[in-house]
Amino acid sequence: MKNVLIGAVLVGLSATVLPVSAQLTNAPPTLAEPLLRVPTVDYRKTWVQLGQFSVLAEKPQNGAKEIHATYTERKNVDAYLKEGKFPDGTIIVKDVWGTKTEALTTGTVSYAGTLEGRFVMVKDAAGKLGKGPRFGDGWGWAFYKGDERTMTITDNYKTNCIACHEPARETGLLYTRGYPVLQKK
Numbered sequence: 001m002k003n004v005l006i007g008a009v010l011v012g013l014s015a016t017v018l019p020v021s022a023q024l025t026n027a028p029p030t031l032a033e034p035l036l037r038v039p040t041v042d043y044r045k046t047w048v049q050l051g052q053f054s055v056l057a058e059k060p061q062n063g064a065k066e067i068h069a070t071y072t073e074r075k076n077v078d079a080y081l082k083e084g085k086f087p088d089g090t091i092i093v094k095d096v097w098g099t100k101t102e103a104l105t106t107g108t109v110s111y112a113g114t115l116e117g118r119f120v121m122v123k124d125a126a127g128k129l130g131k132g133p134r135f136g137d138g139w140g141w142a143f144y145k146g147d148e149r150t151m152t153i154t155d156n157y158k159t160n161c162i163a164c165h166e167p168a169r170e171t172g173l174l175y176t177r178g179y180p181v182l183q184k185k
């Protein structure tokens with residue numbers, strides 16, 4: 001899988017769709033740095049949901065194959081709206097949900113089913129919060145399979161993450177376009 005990602009970096013990424021499995025390296029799980037672990041608080045209830053992305057199934061008429069939902073603490077949203085960027089220490093969690101799709105009275109509808117995994121990023125522009133291969137480009141980066149909270153399979157953000165976030169560099173490496181709450185009214 002690593003070769004796929006490295007290949008994608010070399011040929012340039014503009015139109016490349018990387019399979020989600022590219023995020024799932026074969027690296028043995030290792031204990032992540034405390035700041036990079038899935039937060040112990042009930043973030044779905046107590047943090048702000050920034051927004052959702054739905055990834056369509058191969059046949060779009062089958063609905064979405066995944067729903068991604070992103071969260072951070074309210075104080076970080078406030079800081080972002082004031083300063084146009086997240087402060088160091090900001091933790092961002094993205095849930096990756098497998099879906100169920102049904103014909104409901106509104107149409108063909110996909111909704112969250114099983115939790116496939118979670119992505120965590122921690123802002124570290126000053127480079128003071130972490131060292132090593134999961135830190136760089138102003139962030140810490142980690143992925144956790146399923147319900148896992150502490151043992152990450154991300155061994156190096158350069159091969160596991162950055163290529164796919166490069167297209168969002170102008171917005172701080174985040175896909176802020178999908179987050180209505182961050183838009184100034």
Ligand code: HEC
Pocket residue numbers: 017018019020022023053055068070092093094119120121140141142143154157160161162164165173174175176
């Ligand atoms: C296959 C390409 C791809 C890979 C690999 C990838 N990401 Fe992402 N990531 C995206 C895209 C595209 C989005 C926004 C749209 C979506 O969720 O589908 C996103 C969104 C996120 C978000 C929500 C914040 C945001 O940027 O909008 C987090 C957190 C995140 N990714 C973390 C990671 C981490 C950590 C890794 C490496 C372990 C990683 N990603 C690897 C493509 C990727």
